Amino acid sequence: EDQVTQSPEALRLQEGESSSLNCSYTVSGLRGLFWYRQDPGKGPEFLFTLYSAGEEKEKERLKATLTKKESFLHITAPKPEDSATYLCAVNTGGGNKLTFGTGTQLKVEL
Amino acid sequence: DTAVSQTPKYLVTQMGNDKSIKCEQNLGHDTMYWYKQDSKKFLKIMFSYNNKELIINETVPNRFSPKSPDKAHLNLHINSLELGDSAVYFCASSGGLGTDTQYFGPGTRLTVL
Numbered sequence: 091e092d093q094v095t096q097s098p099e100a101l102r103l104q105e106g107e108s109s110s111l112n113c114s115y116t117v118s119g120l121r122g123l124f125w126y127r128q129d130p131g132k133g134p135e136f137l138f139t140l141y142s143a144g145e146e147k148e149k150e151r152l153k154a155t156l157t158k159k160e161s162f163l164h165i166t167a168p169k170p171e172d173s174a175t176y177l178c179a180v181n182t183g184g185g186n187k188l189t190f191g192t193g194t195q196l197k198v199e200l
Numbered sequence: 201d202t203a204v205s206q207t208p209k210y211l212v213t214q215m216g217n218d219k220s221i222k223c224e225q226n227l228g229h230d231t232m233y234w235y236k237q238d239s240k241k242f243l244k245i246m247f248s249y250n251n252k253e254l255i256i257n258e259t260v261p262n263r264f265s266p267k268s269p270d271k272a273h274l275n276l277h278i279n280s281l282e283l284g285d286s287a288v289y290f291c292a293s294s295g296g297l298g299t300d301t302q303y304f305g306p307g308t309r310l311t312v313l
Contacts, residue, residue: 121298124301124302126304128241131307132306132307133204133290133292133304133305133306133307134243134290134304135304136301136302136303139301175241177243179243184256185248185250185255185256185297186231186248186294186296186297186298186300186302187245187248187256188245188302189245190242190243190244192240192241192242193241
């Protein structure tokens with residue numbers, strides 16, 4: 091069975107303090123790994139898709155990387171508006187089914 | 201312009217009642233999904249439809265019945281509501297069945313009393 095584990099569950103950073111979120115996965119065949127951001131009371135908002143080991147994608151202060159066993163979401167010099175829950179999901183085929191991790195709740199303080 | 205919309209935003213009802221949640225997307229996508237997010241924020245797929253055809257049907261009680269009148273709409277009807285059905289339900293859509301990105305609606309918070 092496909093499994094996705096995210097760590098840490100919660101992370102508190104000071105503004106400007108860079109860090110990384112981890113997403114480890116065990117799947118039979120990865121067809122894509124997705125990162126989403128979810129703000130309280132809202133739906134997940136798409137950030138990145140990664141398809142193969144070694145791939146990297148960037149958007150503003152966020153950079154996502156992928157290896158054969160895990161993905162990292164690096165946050166450089168975060169701001170309070172980066173506070174949210176970050177969700178990782180894997181697509182292993184079967185009708186574009188996504189299996190999600192439990193998320194990392196990030197809080198960035200002034 | 202709202203891409204994926206859901207109604208209602210909040211739904212409070214008694215055990216045993218029947219209720220529906222509606223979802224519409226204006227992205228021109230062929231595939232739509234229903235997800236359930238529990239109190240621990242874990243998001244799990246329930247159903248998906250592609251061009252009005254059921255594609256994914258996870259282990260969901262048969263009290264839950266999705267209906268797709270056309271490819272822009274996917275509704276979720278729930279019979280005989282139970283306390284454990286309380287959750288946030290999200291609709292999503294994607295261009296197709298490959299590795300297309302799924303775009304989520306704002307969610308419907310269902311509370312069963």
